[in-house]
Amino acid sequence: MNTELIISMGFVGAMLSMLGMGLLIAYYGSSKTRNIGFVFLIVGAGLAYYLAEMGMDAHPSVSFMNGMLAFLGGMLGGIIGIIIFLVAIIKS
Amino acid sequence: MDMSTDNLDIMQFFVSMLIVGIGVALLSTGIFTSYFGAGKSQKIGFGLLFLGIITLTFVIDMAFGTIGIMPDQFESATFKDALVSGVSALSGMIIGMFMILFVLMKVDTVDDLEDLDLEDLEDLDLDEELKKLEEELNQTENKEEKSEEKE
Numbered sequence: 171m172n173t174e175l176i177i178s179m180g181f182v183g184a185m186l187s188m189l190g191m192g193l194l195i196a197y198y199g200s201s202k203t204r205n206i207g208f209v210f211l212i213v214g215a216g217l218a219y220y221l222a223e224m225g226m227d228a229h230p231s232v233s234f235m236n237g238m239l240a241f242l243g244g245m246l247g248g249i250i251g252i253i254i255f256l257v258a259i260i261k262s
Numbered sequence: 263m264d265m266s267t268d269n270l271d272i273m274q275f276f277v278s279m280l281i282v283g284i285g286v287a288l289l290s291t292g293i294f295t296s297y298f299g300a301g302k303s304q305k306i307g308f309g310l311l312f313l314g315i316i317t318l319t320f321v322i323d324m325a326f327g328t329i330g331i332m333p334d335q336f337e338s339a340t341f342k343d344a345l346v347s348g349v350s351a352l353s354g355m356i357i358g359m360f361m362i363l364f365v366l367m368k369v370d371t372v373d374d375l376e377d378l379d380l381e382d383l384e385d386l387d388l389d390e391e392l393k394k395l396e397e398e399l400n401q402t403e404n405k406e407e408k409s410e411e412k413e
Binding site: 172175176177179180181182183184185186187188191195202203206210232233235236237238239240241242243244245246247248249250251252254255258259262 | 270271272274275276277278279280281282283284285286287288291292295302303306309310314340343344345346347348350351352353354355356357358359361362365366369
């Protein structure tokens, strides 16, 4: 089992959720909540920097990019599946 | 960092996980709809469930060749790598979400109460306020009784 791939893909997932949620919280939050949103954004950007600069040098970048491809494929497949479900329910 | 797309294996990683994603989504939505739905919706749920099971069975057969219906389209080792990548990224997303929820719940996100003028509240004499309210109530009751007597 490729442990490095698991860790780096885990970081990718955490980075995506930090950036996404950080953006939402920083935009819609007020006072303290907004500050926390900015902190999440900084943490997400830090994770992205780590993955781009150091994470990929630790293991072959080809396998990492293939992992990203697999993740994107899985997400897209999930979205297509939900669209199929919605079409089936709405059309009935 | 090598960002070239020459070595990317779209068929082995992207397409395999695309089919797995569709299968998992159909399976999960099918389970929910068949369990919670009624009448026609329940039947659609069973249809989705069946379709999800078929999709996942076919993709597993394409990767591992356990049944032998479909051609061996995917290599088992790369399929495992792709599956591990997708699952670990999803796990990372879930962990990130939990971290965000934990921080938001732990940190006191209520706006500062410094702006609220509490001095007015401290000056209030509750007994006097109660007496005033009682007097007002009595006055309205007396008015109602007088109007009823006139009628």
